[in-house]
Amino acid sequence: DYTVLKDAHFGARGIPQSQTEAVLEEWAGELGTDIRRGWEFRALEQDDDGVSVAVAGPGGEHRLRAQFLVGADGGQSTVRAAAGFAFPGTSATRGMYLADVVGCQVKPRPLGERLPGGMVMAAPLAEGIDRIIVCEHGAPPA
Numbered sequence: 225d226y227t228v229l230k231d232a233h234f235g236a237r238g239i240p241q242s243q244t245e246a247v248l249e250e251w252a253g254e255l256g257t258d259i260r261r262g263w264e265f266r267a268l269e270q271d272d273d274g275v276s277v278a279v280a281g282p283g284g285e286h287r288l289r290a291q292f293l294v295g296a297d298g299g300q301s302t303v304r305a306a307a308g309f310a311f312p313g314t315s316a317t318r319g320m321y322l323a324d325v326v327g328c329q330v331k332p333r334p335l336g337e338r339l340p341g342g343m344v345m346a347a348p349l350a351e352g353i354d355r356i357i358v359c360e361h362g363a364p365p366a
């Protein structure tokens with residue numbers, strides 16, 4: 225809630241992704257959520273009582289059973305395709321890359337430049353850590 229801040233909001237938006245994820249993961253844990261990293265959704269089968277899901281986990285392939293499956297797996301959602309939902313939007317035409325990098329001496333700080341081939345931005349996040357964002361014109365998303 226940015227309204228609790230009395231000054232400019234940039235500092236709040238500049239929190240490293242890893243820190244935001246840690247806060248959200250702790251909260252989800254308090255709510256009883258079982259977060260499993262390194263597991264990949266592969267396929268689903270639906271019936272009247274629920275859904276069976278094939279996943280690849282650390283120990284190989286597994287099957288999970290649940291009443292519902294919610295796909296929150298991004299723009300190229302495998303869950304959406306497996307469930308047979310149409311994609312009525314338009315496909316992405318431009319890819320952007322973001323990395324939080326240690327040991328990069330970016331000058332000036334922050335940096336933002338539009339160039340004939342694209343654009344680059346870099347901003348300090350914390351001591352020794354810079355966020356670098358790059359966009360290359362004409363390079364479709366991978």
Ligand SMILES: Cc1cc2nc3c(=O)[nH]c(=O)nc-3n(C[C@H](O)[C@H](O)[C@H](O)COP(=O)(O)OP(=O)(O)OC[C@H]3O[C@@H](n4cnc5c(N)ncnc54)[C@H](O)[C@@H]3O)c2cc1C
Pocket residue numbers: 263264265266296297298299301302303320321322357358
């Ligand atoms: C450089 C950059 C800058 C951006 N800046 C902004 C901004 O300033 N403001 C803004 O609003 N948006 C911004 N966006 C867009 C924003 O990041 C996305 O719209 C948002 O992250 C989409 O969230 P999501 O949860 O739908 O998907 P994602 O964040 O893509 O999350 C999907 C997750 O599902 C996982 N996954 C994928 N497939 C599987 C599978 N088969 N099994 C298990 N897990 C799977 C992925 O590993 C990922 O963790 C930016 C994006 C980029 C790349």
